[in-house]
Every structure is written in structure tokens, then in C-alpha cells.
Amino acid sequence: MEQSVILKMNDIGKDFSGVKALDGVSIEVMRGQVHAICGENGAGKSTLMKVLSGVYPAGSFDGSIEFEGKTVSYRNINDSEADGIVIIHQELALSPYLSIAENIFLGNEIAKRGIIDWNKTNREAALLLARVGLAENPATKILELGVGKQQLVEIAKALSKQVKLLILDEPTAALNDEDSAHLLSLIDHLREQGITCIIISHKLKEIKRIANTVTVIRDGKTIETIDMAGEDATEARIIRSMVGRDLNNLFPPRDPKIGEEVLRVENWTVYHPVDTTRKVVDDASFSVKAGEIVGFAGLMGAGRTELAMSLFGRSYGTNISGKVFKNGTEIQMRSVDEAIKNGFAYATEDRKKYGLNLIGDITVNISAAALAKLAKNGVIDKHREYKVADSYRQKMNIKAPSVAAITGKLSGGNQQKVVLSKWIFTGPDVLILDEPTRGIDVGAKYEIYGIINELAAQGKAVVVISSELPELLGLSDRIYAISEGRLTGEVAREDATQEQLMHYMTAGKD
Incomplete structure (x- = not known):
């Protein structure tokens, strides 16, 4: 049976204060398929989905949207949900102190004459939970669930809204292997029921396993759409499309003078602070020398920030194990104060919240x-x-x-x-800089790069975590790649390419 088009987004453009986040993006999604959208961090994937779902209302962007053959103009998320389009963001929108049932029907309560029918609410919630394979009591509070189960509650909530098109933004980024596998099986099951899914993900192994079609977005533009049934639908091709651009950032000149090892981390392992069964950093070992800039490349949810924060006075995580050596001597950093006294500094990725x-x-x-x-x-x-x-x-x-x-x-x-x-x-002797140029214009970036170079020239050991591969390639003497909490590769500056790093960053677990 020939499949019909359920969604067309035509020539979508979106500006933020003169900066083009989307520039003429077009995608076509077939009914009853899983359509993946891939691209580097900042490529415009989530922005595109916010345009589709009405988070960015009609009139705030260029181009047009057709859903089920009709041109639509959504003013808000309620409008798109009324048509059966439901988006589940990476940051889950559940109320932790309410029950599963209350969350599923929040804003859509089952009531008669203004009074909620709790028996029916719990019965309907139980049926929805069964559809997503979650054997929990509907009265269980959300805060008692791990992230994987919370993700399933979000999908149950979407099913309660008679969803036709389900958008999942990085649905497995925060999940362990078992929960990820369960979620992918559920997406398969939804597809069999005729529900169309758009999935945004960096995990290419999962994309190959689940997606019928992949659209690659780079720098706010559509690069290509790949039929995953084709012989040339390889991970290498997706990576090439994601990163295939020249290194055009400007970096101040630098003549590195690298000395002795300052920092060595051995077998560093960290578990999630809430879901204590989930490893977020898995047996990581690395080193940094005096005067050296070492980059850490990883996709969203890979564990880069968790690694940095857990090292810096154990300000993230639980059940932390491993050893830290400074100038060859093992040190303890059980608090931020102790980390600072040991000559460590950590510039957080979220300067407004934590910095x-x-x-x-x-x-x-x-x-x-x-x-x-x-x-x-x-x-x-x-x-x-x-x-x-x-x-x-x-x-x-x-x-x-x-x-x-x-x-x-x-x-x-x-x-x-x-x-x-x-x-x-x-x-400090060791500086960990987490996304040091996030949200900064090109001129200010150049100045920050100059400051980083100067710190290295003073003999400090510098770690730079960045989502921008050109930035890491332009700054670093060595680059480690991290994927799903594991260090998957180490590359010297002269040997590093965007394709090679992306290969390591999407390696996942065997």
C-alpha cells in the first residue's frame, strides 16, 4: 500500500535577534513511519520541532506547514495537540509531586460537572501504562520513578491525547541501555499501530535500528534526506552530512610548550544522583600536562559535564569511585572548597544558573x-x-x-x-572550562580563545569541553571523545578530523 505524506514543512526560516537558526528548511514525513532528524548540537533540530508544535507560534517564522493535507497555523502547543501533534522534550515536563495518573491527565482531566472522577482517571491511566509496557500503580508519584519510566509516562500522556504524530527530542539521551532498548521497542510498536514518529537523536546506532528515513540539518539548513532502506544509508554517510563543512572559525596563533603531567584521572566512575543504578561516567581515565589544552568532545547526554562536575569537589553524582593524581600525588576532592585548595577551577556550562x-x-x-x-x-x-x-x-x-x-x-x-x-x-593549576563560548558572538569567542591560550602559556593544565567540533580542533592539543559515559577515543591535534571525532562520539556501547 502506498504511504501518504502526513507532514510537510516548507522553506522554514527562524531568526533570533538577527541570527538565523533555520534557513529554508524543508522536510516531508510519511504517515506511519519513524523519521529521524540528525545534526550537530546547535544545527536547528529542536528549533524546527518547536516551530512545528507551536512553541514558536505562526507569524514568528517564515515558510509554511501542512499537516494531513491542510495548511496549519498553530498559535501555541494546545493548537498542535488538538490536531494530534505531541512533542516530548528532552527535559521532561512532569510534575514530580503528582501521581502518574494526575500527570497523564493534567490539563485534560476526566471530570463530570467540575468534579474529577478519580476511579475513571486511574483506570484510564492503567490502560495507557499497559500500552507503553509500564507496570506501575497509577497512584505512584513521579519522583519515585527513574528517568526511563518517566519517559514512558510522557508517552502514555501523549497517547491520552489521541496522538497522530509523536515528536521525541533526544529520547534516550538520559537512559541506560535497558531503558533505551525498551523505548525503541515501544516506538516500533507505535509505528505498527499507525502512529508516526519524529525522533531527534545523536545516537546513530539507534537511528539505523529504528528510522525509516533520516533528514540531516546543518547550520540551520536541510542537507539531505536519506532512505534508510538504501544500501548507501550508512553511519559514515550521516556523519559526513552532519559535519561536512570547512573549519572556518578563526583562532589566535599559538605555539604550545607542553611540560610534565599535572592531572591524571584513573578509572573514574559516577552514578546518577537520582537513578542510582545508572552509570553516567564509566571507568574514565585521562591525563593533562602543563601548558596543554585537552578537548573533550561528546554529544548531548554523553557525560562530559557529569565527568567535570564529579571531579570538581564531587558536585555531581553518587557512588563515585576512581583516583585523581596531581603532579604524581593522589589527592582527594570531596568538596568544592577542597578542589579549589588543590588548585582546581571549573567554569560551568550554565554561567547564568551556576557561574x-x-x-x-x-x-x-x-x-x-x-x-x-x-x-x-x-x-x-x-x-x-x-x-x-x-x-x-x-x-x-x-x-x-x-x-x-x-x-x-x-x-x-x-x-x-x-x-x-x-x-x-x-x-588554579588545572582549569576545566565547560562550553566556554556558548551563546557568545564571534568577536568575543576570539578573545576567549586568546585567554585560554594565555592560560596554557602560563603552564596551566586546561580542559575544554565543547559541543563545537571546529572549536575543539582549533584549540586543543589532544582531544578525548566521550559517548554514553565512556571515553571512546583519544586523538592528537594533527590527526583529528570532524568525521573521526563524530565516529567516536556516536560509538555507543558494543
């Missing part, structure tokens, strides 16, 4: 991690604090009239310079 006091001025932010250096008999020397902050403002070229400027009002690039200033002031 800065946004309502504080530049001065209080720069001094925050090393107040002891400014105190005498427990009292902060305000004059010295000001002088230190102002010296960093000038040295780091922080564009602000004075250090009294409120940090939350600075541009992203200047905020990042404040974060770096804060950690440099602690006098």
Missing part, C-alpha cells in the same frame, strides 16, 4: 571563589577587592563602565569573561 550572581556587580562575582585571599581576620578588604576586580576588567577587556556594573546586564561574552576572571583569581 554568576546575576544581581551582583562585577566585583562580588570576581572575588566570590577566593574571598580568603582578600580577607584579614575574617574581614574583606573592600579596597583591595575593588582593585583586583578592576585589574581583571582591564586585563580581560570586560566591556563595562566600571566594576560596579550589574553582571546580569552584561553581554554573554562579557559575562563569560567575568566567570573566567573569578576562577583565574583563585590561582
